[in-house]
Amino acid sequence: MQQVRVLNRPVGLVPGDHVAWAFDDPASLRSATADYLREGVDHCERLMFIASDPVRGLVGELSRTPGGLARGQLVVRPATDMLRRVAAGRPCRAADSLREEADAAVAAGFTGLRVWADVTDLTTSPFLAQRWLDYEIAVETVFDEKAATGLCALDTQRAGEHWNRVATVHRVQRRRDATPRFAARVQGNVVGLVGEVDVVSAGDLESLLDDARRCLTGPVTVDLADLGFIDVAGTRVLARFHRDVRAAGGAVRFRHARPVTARLLAAFGLHGDLRA
Amino acid sequence: MSAQAATVGGWTGAGLAHEAFLFDDDRQARDRCVPFVREGLDRGEPIVVVAGGRVRRVLEEAFGDLTAQFAVFAEAEGAWLGGAGTLAAYQESMRPLLEARRPWRLIGEPVWLAGTGGAVWSRFEAVANEAFAGYPYYSLCLHDRRLLDAPLVDAQLRAHPTVWDGSAPVPNPSYVPTSVFLRSVEPRWEPAPAGPDVLRVASAWDALPALRPMTDRLASPRRRDDVLLAVYELVSNALRAAGAAEVRHWVSGGFGVWEVSDEGPGMYDATAGYAPPAEGLRGGRGLWLARGLADDATVRERGPGTAVRLYFRDTG
Numbered sequence: 001m002q003q004v005r006v007l008n009r010p011v012g013l014v015p016g017d018h019v020a021w022a023f024d025d026p027a028s029l030r031s032a033t034a035d036y037l038r039e040g041v042d043h044c045e046r047l048m049f050i051a052s053d054p055v056r057g058l059v060g061e062l063s064r065t066p067g068g069l070a071r072g073q074l075v076v077r078p079a080t081d082m083l084r085r086v087a088a089g090r091p092c093r094a095a096d097s098l099r100e101e102a103d104a105a106v107a108a109g110f111t112g113l114r115v116w117a118d119v120t121d122l123t124t125s126p127f128l129a130q131r132w133l134d135y136e137i138a139v140e141t142v143f144d145e146k147a148a149t150g151l152c153a154l155d156t157q158r159a160g161e162h163w164n165r166v167a168t169v170h171r172v173q174r175r176r177d178a179t180p181r182f183a184a185r186v187q188g189n190v191v192g193l194v195g196e197v198d199v200v201s202a203g204d205l206e207s208l209l210d211d212a213r214r215c216l217t218g219p220v221t222v223d224l225a226d227l228g229f230i231d232v233a234g235t236r237v238l239a240r241f242h243r244d245v246r247a248a249g250g251a252v253r254f255r256h257a258r259p260v261t262a263r264l265l266a267a268f269g270l271h272g273d274l275r276a
Numbered sequence: 277m278s279a280q281a282a283t284v285g286g287w288t289g290a291g292l293a294h295e296a297f298l299f300d301d302d303r304q305a306r307d308r309c310v311p312f313v314r315e316g317l318d319r320g321e322p323i324v325v326v327a328g329g330r331v332r333r334v335l336e337e338a339f340g341d342l343t344a345q346f347a348v349f350a351e352a353e354g355a356w357l358g359g360a361g362t363l364a365a366y367q368e369s370m371r372p373l374l375e376a377r378r379p380w381r382l383i384g385e386p387v388w389l390a391g392t393g394g395a396v397w398s399r400f401e402a403v404a405n406e407a408f409a410g411y412p413y414y415s416l417c418l419h420d421r422r423l424l425d426a427p428l429v430d431a432q433l434r435a436h437p438t439v440w441d442g443s444a445p446v447p448n449p450s451y452v453p454t455s456v457f458l459r460s461v462e463p464r465w466e467p468a469p470a471g472p473d474v475l476r477v478a479s480a481w482d483a484l485p486a487l488r489p490m491t492d493r494l495a496s497p498r499r500r501d502d503v504l505l506a507v508y509e510l511v512s513n514a515l516r517a518a519g520a521a522e523v524r525h526w527v528s529g530g531f532g533v534w535e536v537s538d539e540g541p542g543m544y545d546a547t548a549g550y551a552p553p554a555e556g557l558r559g560g561r562g563l564w565l566a567r568g569l570a571d572d573a574t575v576r577e578r579g580p581g582t583a584v585r586l587y588f589r590d591t592g
Contacts, residue, residue, distance in 0.1 A: 198484045199512050229484065231508055232561050260501040267561055
């Protein structure tokens with residue numbers, strides 16, 4: 001059973017890690033970014049840096065690390081590229097494109113791809129924010145399949161409450177106050193919950209399930225194997241999700257619930273839909 | 277008029293009548309049940325029977341194919357779902373009858389009293405007196421003294437307001453009010469021992485991270501998940517009511533005792549957590565769940581503030 005991993009520094013990261021990084025001052029962001037990218041150099045990964053305002057001097061600094069940068073090791077993309085891709089609303093295509101980039105990095109002789117992106121601008125409008133979450137949900141699976149490490153940096157001053165929604169689709173987080181202690185992975189029509197859901201995070205679970213619903217195309221399975229704790233408030237959210245999906249003609253099953261969680265689900269009338 | 281309603285005395289169908297009937301042979305069961313059912317059929321009152329094999333045979337002999345017209349004719353042997361589960365199923369099964377807005381008659385034989393853990397059912401009979409007070413049915417609860425030990429029967433008598441005196445239902449002198457009954461069978465409220473483990477929680481955000489190490493340390497591995505959830509729900513309730521909660525733990529008589537208390541307005545309802553939660557997704561379930569997860573629970577009957585104790589066997 002997993003917990004959501006919480007970091008103070010973005011190091012110790014390996015392919016498969018997909019981090020949501022909250023920052024509220026440029027200096028701390030700069031040093032965190034340097035740490036993250038330098039680790040990528042150490043790991044012989046290709047670095048992909050996506051930002052509208054590349055942290056000044058960072059490229060120069062990286063070039064000065066022992067051994068420097070290999071040819072083609074640092075790729076800088078303007079954030080407008082990512083903005084356009086997200087706004088187009090084709091999350092699966094965007095995920096495919098990330099897969100291709102990861103493959104290309106390995107083909108070029110690197111151990112994998114390490115991506116850094118400042119996503120704050122994607123959360124400032126509700127339209128974009130929704131599409132961004134669809135993108136994040138689709139992209140999460142790429143980090144499982146490919147040699148890819150990703151970090152999404154978010155200026156919490158500007159993102160505000162969107163932080164919670166972004167955080168819950170990342171299994172590794174740099175926590176700010178009141179960040180939910182759970183996350184979710186959507187793979188096909190399976191929603192896997194990781195961590196703990198209690199009364200303070202039940203609302204975030206509801207938001208996350210609302211976001212996930214947009215990506216689901218058939219009978220849904222909610223996998224509870226990695227859910228270490230859920231309370232009445234959280235289970236009520238699951239029951240509402242079940243009811244709403246059913247009302248829209250869909251189906252929801254819960255699987256791998258621990259005995260105590262199965263009991264809770266039963267308390268909300270969710271008996272027959274449990275599956276070991 | 278009195279001859280017409282002979283089997284139910286003064287019951288007019290306006291609310292619940294709840295009788296405990298004791299018998300030692302099939303003839304006594306037949307003499308009580310057959311006229312009761314016949315009168316109900318004559319008056320167009322739905323008949324619900326959940327009883328053991330002997331009683332079902334008695335009714336089948338008397339009514340034959342007519343039993344197919346009973347609203348329910350079911351085996352008590354398969355109906356036990358634990359105390360809370362059985363009460364919830366019982367309440368759920370009465371919903372269509374309630375919606376029909378007509379009085380009905382129930383013959384119930386709680387054969388499960390004799391089974392493991394079945395004695396707890398008397399508490400739910402006591403709770404039913406309050407929870408179902410407005411339901412328009414006559415509940416004839418049968419007790420076969422050949423199958424039930426005297427202490428089980430005595431407890432049942434204390435939970436039923438009415439008994440049969442040979443020719444009519446009469447008030448039961450052994451009956452005690454619900455809260456009195458519950459407190460008489462739950463663990464007694466002794467003062468907490470000195471120096472128990474105490475945790476103070478003052479925010480919902482801190483509750484789970486603070487509780488988990490305490491339950492990890494003090495609860496048995498087998499019950500840990502149940503203890504954490506049950507205590508967490510009580511703490512959640514306390515935070516909502518009072519903004520802060522105290523959690524205490526000690527071991528007493530082979531039980532791990534967990535007490536959650538607060539200094540809020542105070543809740544002293546002995547039946548809290550026994551009756552099934554309200555319909556639908558809204559409505560509290562915390563205390564009901566906590567009672568179900570623990571082996572026993574009790575609510576302190578006076579203030580200031582609220583205190584609830586949960587008991588987990590095997591020092592869980």
